[in-house]
Amino acid sequence: MKRINILFKIALASVLVLNGAFFIYANTRTLSVSEKVKPVTLAAYQTDKALTNENLAQLKTNSAQLKNKITAMAATSGNNVIGITYYSDLISSSEIASTLESNNSFDLSEITFQSSGKSCPISGIKAQWNSLLNAYRISDN
Amino acid sequence: MFKKSIPAFLLGALLIGSLSFQSCKKDDDDETVTPTPTPTLYERLGGINAISAVTDQFLANVVADPVINARFAATIADANRTRLLRLNLIDQICAAAAGPCQYKGKTMIEAHQGLNITEVEFNALVGDLVDAMTSLGVAQADQNELLGILGGLKPDIVGQ
Incomplete structure (x- = not known):
């Protein structure tokens, strides 16, 4: 039981540290000229x-x-x-x-487009990463 | 006394003469015209806001184009992918026009590998871009310059 508590605390601390680091990175990185354009x-x-x-x-x-x-x-x-x-x-x-x-x-x-076969390969992973960065960002500067 | 004053006189004349030439040099400098730097294609297009407007119109054209819209189905269906595609397109056009952007997407070969894009599809895409630029009043000369730069990507896109 004690071991589980310790593991839980370590996991919680890790999640908090990762979130904190991600938050700091998302808000301190310099946006490019194109990233400052309002998304559509x-x-x-x-x-x-x-x-x-x-x-x-x-x-x-x-x-x-x-x-x-x-x-x-x-x-x-x-x-x-x-x-x-x-x-x-x-x-x-x-x-x-x-x-x-x-x-x-x-x-x-x-129209709800359905992907059938190969199409313009914008990376879904990179798109999700960018979306996550934007979610953590609190300022547009 | 007169003989003693000749060297002094010559020295004075030399000094006045050199000062005169210095002032002429200054006049020459004043006449030099610094050439006005030629605006870059990026500046002539109107900067990042104009490029994003062209990109938005281009994307709308592509969506409405029955020849190629199915090629973008997976991207159009996902808002995050659409956002990234738009960002990549803006960066690509901006960088090609010597603007302060850096394209960070895949190379054209990597991005189109295995898609077997046809000449007809490529020409339809170019047509959508031309229509977008024309509808937003981009000068023909600037259109040609941009297409000349982006046209170099054709071999990396068609038939891969």
Whole structure:
């Protein structure tokens, strides 16, 4: 019992030290110029019919309401996918969808991409590491 | 007395003459024009904010591009991967434009090994980048310069 207590205390101390070290590293490292750029979220929407030029014009009008919340929008006549980059702390993907649908002759549904086969190999491990660093960071400087 | 004053006179003339030439040298220096440094491609593109805007538009174009969007499925599906992809793209463009960035991602060969990217897919990607730059008002000359630098990566991407 005594041994278990000692092991538990050692494990707890190790976790605390590791967290402390990680916290210090995350907050003292110098961010690169690109890391200081506010992150965006990527979303893709599918329309139930191919986009027309009228749809594109209406999309442009609708997207003006989302100024400063979305950073980019892409849609092409004849296709049925709309690409959006947006600040997820300012707007949700469902709000974006309902704004874009407004006064338009199509319905939108958000696409959930499924990975099938080999695709652009951004390392999942490195992505998780970066995400963890950002979670520990309390300042954007 | 006159003979004794000749060396003094010559010495005085020499001194005045050398001082005159010194002032001329100073005038020459004043006329030298320091050339204004030519802005780098990074500066002409508009700095990091403009590059991130181009990158965002490029990513939106890729997502909406039926030729290649499936290639990015796993990355688009994961917010952390999307974030890292965007960071790598910004760094790559910024570094190529002689900006204060360092690309820290995989080499193009490592990143595309085994994907068998076709010429059609590569051209679609380039087209999405061109469309992004054009829509954001990047000058044609600057577009060509950036594409010339990034185009050198094609052999490391296509057919790997």
